Amino acid sequence: MTIKRSVAVIGSGFAGMAAAAVLAKNDIRVTVLEKNETTGGRARVLREAGFTFDMGPxxxxxxxxxxxxxxxFGHTTSDFYELKKLDPGFAVIFGGNEVWDIPADFEEICNLFEDTEKGAGAQLQKFIDDGALKYQIGMGEMVYKPSHSILEFMSLKLARDAFKLQVFSSFKDHVRQHFRDPRLLALMEFPVLFLGAMPKDTPAMYSLMNYAGLKQGTYYPMGGFGKVAESFLKIARSNGVNIKTSHAVEALTVSDHTIVSVRGKDMLLPTDGVIGTADYHHIESQLLPEVFRSYPESYWEKRIMAPSCLIFYLGVHKKIDRLRHHNLFFDESFEAHAEHIYKDKMWPLKPLFYVSCPSKTDESVAPDGMENIFILMPIATGLTDNDAIREEYYDKLMERLEKFAGEDIRSHVIYKKSYCVSDFVHDYNAYQGNAYGLANTLMQTAIFKPKIKSQKINNLFYAGQLTVPGPGVPPSVISGQIAAHEMLKTLKK
Structure with a gap:
């Protein structure tokens, strides 16, 4: 009888569950080890006082x-949840409480641009057509490559495709070739602030994000984003994956450059391989002897991190008429806030922030007549955070939110929880308390990211937001799949 090969997956976020499911489907015995009490990673769900909060995405x-x-796995999205296209997809609030509702219909968005700046409608069409090509290339064959070396991209077709992606052009310059109005610039650049780096340091390739947001549209999984994490859990379990929560990994036992077991409190798990989807730096620096680490501490200190964030989960005992489902508060300087994150590494003086109010779309996430509110402010990684700082920013953000809403909100808050840098460190062992991984700069793209395969250990692979393809849920899903397929190749040798 053939003995099944076994793989341990560290972490139960999207990358971990995707990797585990693919391995199990290929007849590997998989155990997922999760340090927290619940699965989902950053997409965990908080249920309190009748409210259901998505803690992350x-x-x-x-x-x-x-x-x-x-x-x-023979499924389709509707097998797990109803996916609703939002209209408006989101709202942007500028200075003077000027509100732009971004329609679901792309032609209407073009009209909005044209009404704002003569010729901008046609420019948007051109910009999005270009973004669509980048999406087709970037999110097609290219994004599923493990990026071990430049040789993977050396075919004539991929070389031509890489040129079309504008990897060496600045996103900031690319946007300004098409638009001048500062409101249009802010609208086009916001995905970069929340997921990447300064627009001037981000490759123009990432205009594929504008295509995704403005042309494909913004969706909402009814029941909340936790339903998406739950679908990955269901697929993993249905394929035989063994999931162990409250099982923190404390060390990886290495023999002859090969991991032979995973150790934790009251746990010793023999294994033929490990996929680490927990924080890459934590696995390297805390679970492995120094001689087996791919990167020294000095390497990590030189990385440019995407933002961390300060989050508030609020249960409000009334409805708030002016809020949409997604609300971007761009009533202060985009450039100044970005500099405070990436250049000055300080708490922002006049922050931009984001408010999600899913109870506008989904009555299941809040008691009748109430609102479920999620407030997120991007900040630099590594900042010191404490209750006093959190409360200071809570009042700053709520003052602006109440000014926009035209009504008192704070006195109607019946549930409140904050989440910040120290929580990301405690719950996810996140390097410098990062929320989104590495910034999307040129020198941190594809082959320049931390490698998906350990450079010192034969059967250790990484997946998630600190390796390829990058930050965000879709890239993490893809990352898990890449790591699983690379592990399968190793196990067959």
Whole structure:
């Protein structure tokens, strides 16, 4: 009788569950080890006082990535949840409480641009057509490559495709070739602030994000983003994956450059391989002897991190008429806030922030007549945070939110929880308390990211937001799949 090979997956976020499911489907015995009491990673769910809060991801873009994953297992998105296209997709609040509702219909968005700046409608069409090509290339064959070396991209077709992606052009310059109005610039650059780096340091390739948001549209999984994490859990379990929560990994036992077991409190798990989807730096620096680490501490200190964030989960005992489902508060300087994150590494003086109010779409996430509110302010990684600082910013953000809403909100808050840098460190062992991984700079793209395969250990692979393809839920889903397929190649040798 053939003995099944076994793999331990560290972490139960999207990358971990995707990797585990693919391995199990290929007849590997898989054990997922999760340090927290619940699965889902950053997409965990908080249920309190009748409210259901998504603790992390709340924007559903790139539905094709999820559908492609589900199809591997003979499923489709609707098998797990109803996916609703939002209209408006989101709202942007500028100075003077000027509100732009971004329609679901792309032609209407073009009209909005044209009404704002003569010729901008046609420019948007051109910009999005270009973004669509980048999406087709970037999210097609290229994004599923493990990026071990430049040789993977050396075919004539991929070389031509890489040129079309504008990897060496600045996103800031690319946007300004098409638009001048500062409101249009802010609208086009916001995905970069929340997921990447300064626009001037981000490759123009990432205009594919604008295509995803403005042309494909913004969706919402009814029941909340936790339903998406739950679907990955269901697929993993249905394929035989063994999931152990409250099982923190404390060390990896290495023999002859090969991991032979995973150790934790009251746990010793023999294994033929490990996929680490927990924080890459934590696995390297805390679970491995120094001689087996791919990167020294000095390497990590030189990385440019995407933001961390300060989050508030609020249960409000009334409805708030002016709020939409997704609300971007761009009533202060985009450039100044970005500099405070990436250049000055300080708490922002006049921050931009984001408010999600899913109870506008989904009555199941809040008691009748109430609102479920999630407030997120991007900040630099590594900042010191404490209750006093959190309360200071709570009042600052709520003052602006109440000014926009035209009504008192604070006195109607019946549930409140904050989440910040120290929580990301405690719950996810996140390097410098990062929320989104590495910034999307040129020198941290594809082959320049931390490698998906350990450079010192034969059967250790990484997946998630600190390796390829990058930050965000869809890239993490893809990352798990890449790591699983690379592990399968190793196990067959």
């Amino acid at each position: 709340s924007w559903f873009w790139m539905p094709d990535v999820y559908e492609k994953f589900y199809n591997i």
